[in-house]
Every structure is written in structure tokens, then in C-alpha cells.
Amino acid sequence: MKAWQWLVALFALLARSLRRRGRRRGDSGESGDGGSGRRERIVAAGTPERHAENVVLVLLAIATLFAFGFVVVYAEFSPAGLPNELLGICLGMSLLFIGAALTVVAKRLVVTEELEEDYPQEHPEQQAEVAEIIHESGSRITRKRLLLGAGAATGGALGLAALTPALSLGPVWDTGPLDRTPWRRGTRVVDENGQPISAASIDQRSFYTGFPEGADPENIGSPLVIVRLDPAKLELPAGRGDWAPDGILAFSKICTHAGCAIGLYRKPTFPVLEPNNALVCPCHYSTFDPYTGGTVIYGPAGRPLPQLPLEIDAAGDLRAAGNFSARVGPGWWAVREQPT
Amino acid sequence: VSEPLVEPVRFIDERTASAPLMRKFLRYLFPDHWSFLLGEVALYAFMVLIATGIYLALFYDPSTAKTIYHGSYTPLDGQMMSGAYKSVLELSLNDKAGLLMRQTHHWSADVFMVAIVLHLMRVFFTGAFRKPRELTWVVGLTLLFTALLEGYLGYSLVDDLLSGIGLAIGYGVGLSIPVIGGPLTLAIFGAPFPGKAVFFSRMYIAHVFLIPVLLATLIGVHLILIMARHHTQFRESRRTTDKRIVGVPLFPGQAPRSLALMFFVAGVLFLLGGLVQINPIWQWGPFEPWQATNGAQPDWYLGWLIGALRLMPSFDVTIGHFTLVPNPFWGGVVFPLFVVGVLGAFPWIERRFTKDRGVHNLADRPRDAPTRTAFGVAFLTWVFLVFVFGSADRIFVLFGLSYDTQLYIFRIGMWVVPVLLFFITRRICRDLLAAEVADATREQAEAEARGHPAVPA
Numbered sequence: 001m002k003a004w005q006w007l008v009a010l011f012a013l014l015a016r017s018l019r020r021r022g023r024r025r026g027d028s029g030e031s032g033d034g035g036s037g038r039r040e041r042i043v044a045a046g047t048p049e050r051h052a053e054n055v056v057l058v059l060l061a062i063a064t065l066f067a068f069g070f071v072v073v074y075a076e077f078s079p080a081g082l083p084n085e086l087l088g089i090c091l092g093m094s095l096l097f098i099g100a101a102l103t104v105v106a107k108r109l110v111v112t113e114e115l116e117e118d119y120p121q122e123h124p125e126q127q128a129e130v131a132e133i134i135h136e137s138g139s140r141i142t143r144k145r146l147l148l149g150a151g152a153a154t155g156g157a158l159g160l161a162a163l164t165p166a167l168s169l170g171p172v173w174d175t176g177p178l179d180r181t182p183w184r185r186g187t188r189v190v191d192e193n194g195q196p197i198s199a200a201s202i203d204q205r206s207f208y209t210g211f212p213e214g215a216d217p218e219n220i221g222s223p224l225v226i227v228r229l230d231p232a233k234l235e236l237p238a239g240r241g242d243w244a245p246d247g248i249l250a251f252s253k254i255c256t257h258a259g260c261a262i263g264l265y266r267k268p269t270f271p272v273l274e275p276n277n278a279l280v281c282p283c284h285y286s287t288f289d290p291y292t293g294g295t296v297i298y299g300p301a302g303r304p305l306p307q308l309p310l311e312i313d314a315a316g317d318l319r320a321a322g323n324f325s326a327r328v329g330p331g332w333w334a335v336r337e338q339p340t
Numbered sequence: 341v342s343e344p345l346v347e348p349v350r351f352i353d354e355r356t357a358s359a360p361l362m363r364k365f366l367r368y369l370f371p372d373h374w375s376f377l378l379g380e381v382a383l384y385a386f387m388v389l390i391a392t393g394i395y396l397a398l399f400y401d402p403s404t405a406k407t408i409y410h411g412s413y414t415p416l417d418g419q420m421m422s423g424a425y426k427s428v429l430e431l432s433l434n435d436k437a438g439l440l441m442r443q444t445h446h447w448s449a450d451v452f453m454v455a456i457v458l459h460l461m462r463v464f465f466t467g468a469f470r471k472p473r474e475l476t477w478v479v480g481l482t483l484l485f486t487a488l489l490e491g492y493l494g495y496s497l498v499d500d501l502l503s504g505i506g507l508a509i510g511y512g513v514g515l516s517i518p519v520i521g522g523p524l525t526l527a528i529f530g531a532p533f534p535g536k537a538v539f540f541s542r543m544y545i546a547h548v549f550l551i552p553v554l555l556a557t558l559i560g561v562h563l564i565l566i567m568a569r570h571h572t573q574f575r576e577s578r579r580t581t582d583k584r585i586v587g588v589p590l591f592p593g594q595a596p597r598s599l600a601l602m603f604f605v606a607g608v609l610f611l612l613g614g615l616v617q618i619n620p621i622w623q624w625g626p627f628e629p630w631q632a633t634n635g636a637q638p639d640w641y642l643g644w645l646i647g648a649l650r651l652m653p654s655f656d657v658t659i660g661h662f663t664l665v666p667n668p669f670w671g672g673v674v675f676p677l678f679v680v681g682v683l684g685a686f687p688w689i690e691r692r693f694t695k696d697r698g699v700h701n702l703a704d705r706p707r708d709a710p711t712r713t714a715f716g717v718a719f720l721t722w723v724f725l726v727f728v729f730g731s732a733d734r735i736f737v738l739f740g741l742s743y744d745t746q747l748y749i750f751r752i753g754m755w756v757v758p759v760l761l762f763f764i765t766r767r768i769c770r771d772l773l774a775a776e777v778a779d780a781t782r783e784q785a786e787a788e789a790r791g792h793p794a795v796p797a
Contacts (some may be wrong), residue, residue: 042367043592075438084439088614091440095607102600108591115369119570119701170527170536177532178522209630220533223630253630258512258649259533260505260670263632266495269744282508282634284650285743298744302656302667326750329532330512331656331666332522338379 008046024261044111052108059101066094078152156297178332179340181221181324183308188213189224189250189318196317202248209253209281210318221328221339223253224308225262225279226318227290233276236307240325243309248318250308251294252328253282257301259330262288274298279305295323306339369587370594371580375462377601379383382455384605385448386559389603392445393548396402399435401427402497402544404537413622421626424499424540429622433749444613450490451609453641458483464686466703468572471694474687476565481684483558485676486551488641493547495619495639497540502619504627505636508533509649513672518665534629543616545792572703582701643722648675651751679723710769718758725754 053242070090077083114311189197189210197210211217212226228248229314243249260283268274274297279288286293286301294305306328309321327339353359370376403423409416414756421429431438444673458479463469469477492724496507511533514525530536565680572589580586588594612618624633647673650670657665682689690712691697728735729750737741 019523049359077436084443086435087440087612088444088610088612092607092609092611092614095610096604099600099603099607102603105601106596110596115367115589116579116586117369119583119585124372161488167527169542170530172523173525175522175526177526210628217631220629224361229514234516235728255512258672259508260512261508261630261632264634269742282632283505283638284646285574286654295784296653296654300652300654300667300671302654302663330515330668331663332515332525333519333662334522335663335665335666336658336661 040277044113046111049108051226052104056101056104056109059097059104061211063097063101065096066090066097066250068092116255132269142302147197158336174304175334176340178329179327179334179337181339182212182215183221183320185322187215188313188319189310189320192217193309193315197226197314198317199246199248199312200316201319202226204228204230204247210250212320220254220259221252224250224267225253227265227277227279229277232292235291240307240309243307243321245310245312248310248312249290250310250318250320251279251288251305252288252308254323254329255283255286256300256303256305256335257281257284257286257299257330260284273309303335343476353382366589368567368590369585370590371569371571371585371587373574375466376571378455378459380598380601381696382452383559383603384457385452385609386608388448388557388604389445389452390552391793392441392448393552394615395441396431396438396445397548399427399431399438400424400497400544402540404534405425405538415573416622417784419626422499422540424497425621425626428498429498431747433622440610440613442613443616443618444610446495446618446619447612447616448609449494450618450639450641451605451612453491453639454482455488456487457479458486460683461716461720464683465706465713466572467700467704467709467712469687470690470700471687472569472699473565473572476562476569477687478684479565481680483555483562486555486558486678490547490551490555490641490754491641493543493551494721495692497543497547498619498621499540500621500624500639501627501631501633502624502636504534504629505632506642509646509668509672510627510630511535513649513738516666516669517673518669521669568700572701574705575604579704582699585701590722635737636639637731637734642726643730644673645676645730647726647732648672650732650755651726651729651747651752682719706728707769707772710766710773713769714762714766718762722754722758723748725757729754730766767793 004080005119024142065150067090070087072084073083073090078134099219111172142145149290191197191208192211192214194213196213197208200206204227208226211222215222217223227249229247229249231244234244234247234249236243252263254260255262260281262278262279263282266278266280266287268276268278274289276289278297279290279294280286281299281301284300286299287297288301288305289297293307296302303326306324306326311319312319313319324339327335327337349359349362352362359686401423405423406420407423407426409419409421409426409429411417411430411434415427416429421511428442432442450508461478463480492510496503511525511529515521517524521598526532528535528542529539530542531539545593562720569583573585577586588597593645637643649668650671652665652667652671656667658661693711704712730744732743732746732750735741
């Protein structure tokens, strides 16, 4: 309770010194303080309010208790049963009670004055003088434009030089990393645990995620979304006739709109217009039709989902039969070039 | 005057010659209106952000190196995750007071943005951006958008599933900048998404140093500009004019009020941080680029951008084989730049129409400028509808209105509703003004009928 007594003493001192402020010389810069001729004070006098002072003391006492409470709660509980709520209540309530005390101070204990004064004005004379100083300072210089131009050119060149090291941040000139994918003819498709995915394990009612064996799965050229469809219903673009052995298709799992993962495989929402299952990105609901080779049927994506040609090896596992039909990931200047 | 006060003041003045400045500062006048507190709420939320942020920085590890989690939260036991996510998990679940600080930090960021946006609306609808306060307005807007980026980086740093989805979209929007998007985004990320390991260090230093310093500087400039020309005031009595300011002095009147507000804001934020769960990152799990979840929503202040990205029809602008404008550019870059451009240029746009070059220290009531108010309502509604569509998937879950139906409703509604509101709002403002004139005339007539001299309203 010592700190609490100190606090009261401190506050009492403060309140007393505030009340004693008086008998100050009059001031010329201010108007609106009464104007009764007796201009000794700057801050108008008010009547003491012992009751309000008591309220403030009580509020501060409660705030102090809550602050101590925070320390106690912090010390007493184990990490396992961490009372986050209690910590928040203690700290929050302590702050709120200080706020309440200050509100009483503002409303009842300090003098509420309404003063008026002029808004700040423009300074036409000084404005002219500033312009004049700058103008007259250049009186010895004859070729102002040439010198200013030379200065600007030098400044620009130095600025350029200062910015150049920023190019080291990343491969600015070489956009190759955006073009490349780890998929090559014969690359085996593996699951999240690195196990080969057999064609037989691909069920028509689900969808699967695959990766290139031995490559970094975090490379956005890596992840595939794999589905099995009815081969009779496929309408793949020309030249992709043999890309879907047994009706198994693989697409880049990275949405061509903004780069999120194609995390949804949905049933037809309106069978009249969209009779087939579709691959959906949950970020902005770009929706791709796997039957037609990943074309956009809905949502903001501007480009089909790149398809990866598949083949089934002698062991019955899925392998790539080449690289994607297009570059993977969100659009940029050269995204419609062939992947490497 | 008591001696204990005179001595320190003399000490400071003799060494800094600042007594005139201090005197002026103590008696700086604040016009009294509740809506003037909104900016202060933002300021105090920023202070809580700094305080809690410093605490969090002492525990956070911006590492992308994968580790296997064997901590106290058993549902994630054995999961592969980044050092960053693991450090935030442990900070939240193991370190005493860590969760309180993290949740308070997150709540403060959301409240900070709410306060800034409400403050912006107050300033807009009262015409407080007019000469001589155009610079204050522009600095304030810069603050808003810098804070937006800061918040985005903040929740990206956690590296949970939602963080990663947000970063992927940021990467997509970066790539979509015409021509230079590819090299520029590669430079920032260091490599294609999810980027080089050093990318997290870059985000970290930006979030805890570069942008906070920029924010603090902008706040400082904003406040200095306000103090240079003082606050605006409403015409509440005949004493308040464009030339004379009426208000409460900083000391002793305003100081305890403002401090009380500071403690209230901080108190509410810590209560929220303690009692109301926000972003329970342990439930989202770690992020991998091949994972995404349905129904993901960003923090509220990014809702308008996700809405714009979702509303865009499906097309890329191409030149032959090259993609000039990839689709996310419209919603992710053009839309926000257009909004900030219109708002930022508004003081000059309005001046072009009104030809009003005068100094305005009196704040308008919204009805006093019917066209401005109508435009503001229409423009903000336009942005707000895009914002609402950002939650269309949640609206579907809550109300069963299909996403497709909403898409077409909003694509039309976002143009029709603001235009309607423009005319409705302007009508209301003009009628209110007309009614005031009628009332004044009637009162004057009644006064004259009673044989008294007219009493001006």
C-alpha cells in the first residue's frame, strides 16, 4: 500500500499547487477573460470542489488496485492455464479508471475556459522578402539556367546511382525464374509425403495434390491439382488428345488470377449452364473447367489454368509427359510465352 | 506563483529561450465538438500499436526455415512449419501476456483504421480540407494508405494459412503492374512466390522500422500543419467566424480531456485484446503455397480491395503474345489509386467548380454544401458496395443468396445506387436549407407580429 499512499500524496500536492496558482501579472495577448478591469490572473478563478477531488482519489485508487492486480495475475498463474482474459481486464480496467479520473478532473477540477483569439494570418510582407532574399542572392550568377540545369542533371545522375544498388534485391533483369517449372517428360508425380501416386488411386469423386519428384514443393511451378473425369465427356483443345490417360488430368494448382491455390473442386451450381464439376480458387472465386482443359468459366481470371500432360508408367504411377501447356501463376508481361 | 514551478520553467527558458513558445502552446485553443476527437482516437491507437508492437518484436522470429512443431498446442504436433509461425504460436500460447499483447496489437490496428476513416469522413463532409488545410488533408490521406500497407505487412508476417493467402494475392497484384510488374515483384520477393528466405526479413524491417518511422513522421507533419493554421470550428455562436477562433485552451482545459480519451482508448483496446478473440492463428495452421481455404476474409480495411478483385470480369489486356494489363491490376492497383487520387485532388476539384479561393476556418454542416455532400455520399457508397462484395461468400453462408446472383447485383448496383444516392442526398440537403430559411422567416414574422424587434436566429 506504500505506492498507493505516495500516489495520493503526489496528487494532493499537485492539486494544491494548481489551486495556489494565482496573483499573476496581467497579460496583454489574451482577451475574453472576464474583462472586469481586474486582470491579475491568466487562468480564470474557480471554486474548490472537495467532493470531486474525493471522487478522483477513489477512481485512482481503483485504477491502482487493478494495476497491482495485473502484476498478481501475471505472477500467480501458470502458462498452461494462462488467464489472458484476466490480464486484459486488469490492464484495461486500470486504464479506464484513470480515464474516468481524468474526466472528473476535466469536468469538475480544472477551470473550464472558453477563450477566443485571431486565426493565424498570412504574411504578405515576409512572403515578398523571402522571394527577394532568394532572388538577390543570385545576383553574381549570369548563366542561371545553365547552372541550374547542370545541377539538376548531376542530382539526377547521383540519384540514379544511389538507387542502382536496389537492383541487387532480386533477379531484376532475369525473369527466367518466372518461366521455369520443375516438370520434364518422365518426372514422377508424388504426393505431399514424397510417395508416387498411382493412377488407380485417383477417384472420380475427389481431387488430389501432386508434386514433381525431387523438386522443391514450394516452387509455384510445382504443385498440381489432379482429377479423374469421364473420358467420353472430355473436350480438350486440339493437340492434347493424349494428355489425359484414363481420364486423369493434371493442372497447375496455382490460380492464374492472383496466385492462390486452387483449393476447391465443386459440383455444378447451376447445371443448365455449367453441367460439370469445376476447379475453384477460394480467394476471388475464379472457376476453371477441367473438361475443356482449364478454361475460365467464371470469376476474374484472365487465362486458362495451365494443363500438364500425363502418362502412366509401367508400375501404374503417374508421370509428366512434358511441361505445362502455358506458364504458371498470376499474369505478367510475358506470362503467355511457353514455359521452360 | 509558487516557487517550485518557477524554477524549472526558468531553467528551461534560460537554456532554450522557449518560454514564449511554451506559453503559446499551453494556451493553444481547441474548438469544442465531439467529432474532433476521431483523429485523436487514431493517434492514441497508434501509441498502443507502438507499445504492443515493441513487445511483440522481442519474441518474433522472421525465419522461413522449416521446423517440426512439438509445442504445447497438440493439434499441430508434428506439423512442419516456418520459424516465423512457430514463434507467433509460442508467443500466443506459451509466453505470459503474449496473447494479450498480440490481440491488443491486432485490435489496435483495426481501430486505428476505423478512426482514420471516420476522421476522413468528418473532415470531408465539413469541408475542413479547404484552403488553408489542403496539405493537412493530403498528408492525412498518405497516412491512411501507409497505415493500410503497414497492417497488411503485419498480418503477413505471422505466416499462418491466411497470411500466406494474403501474400500470394499481393504477389499476384505486384506481378500485374503493366510491363515492369514481373521484374519489380521479383526484386521485392527475391524469387517467384513465396520468395527467398530474406523476403521475410525485408517485410519485418519494413513493418517494425521503415513504415512506423514514416507513419510517425507523417503524424508529426499532420499535427504541425494543424497547429500552424489551428482547427476549424462550427458556427456555434456569433463569436465564431472565419477570423476568430473560440475554444478551450490546451492547458488546463483540454489536456485532462484528451488524456482521459487516451486512457479510454487504451483501456478499451486492452479489454478487447483480453476478452475478444481476434485472428486465432493456431486454428489456421501453417501456410504452404499449394494450400488455400474457403471463406477467407482479410482484415476489414483490405475488404474493398478483395471486393474489387472479385468483381472484375474475366479478361487480360493483351498485345499479341504479351500481357499488357493482367486482371488483378484493375482491382488491386487502379481502383485504390483512383480512390486516393479523387480524394487527394478533391480540394482542387471542388475549387474548380466553386471558384472559391477564400480561406475557410468555419466548418460547413453537411447540408451547407449539398453537391459536395451528395458527391461524398455517392463516392463512399461506391467504395462501400465494393467492400461489401468482398464478403459475398460470407453473405452467401449467412443469407443463402448465391454468390453468382450477388456478383450481378453488385456489378450493376455499384453504379446505380451511388447515382441515386447523389440526387437523393442533394435533395435532402437543399430541403433542409430551405426549411431553415422558412423557419427563420416565420420566426421573424411572428416576432414582428408580437411587436418585438426581429431576433436573428
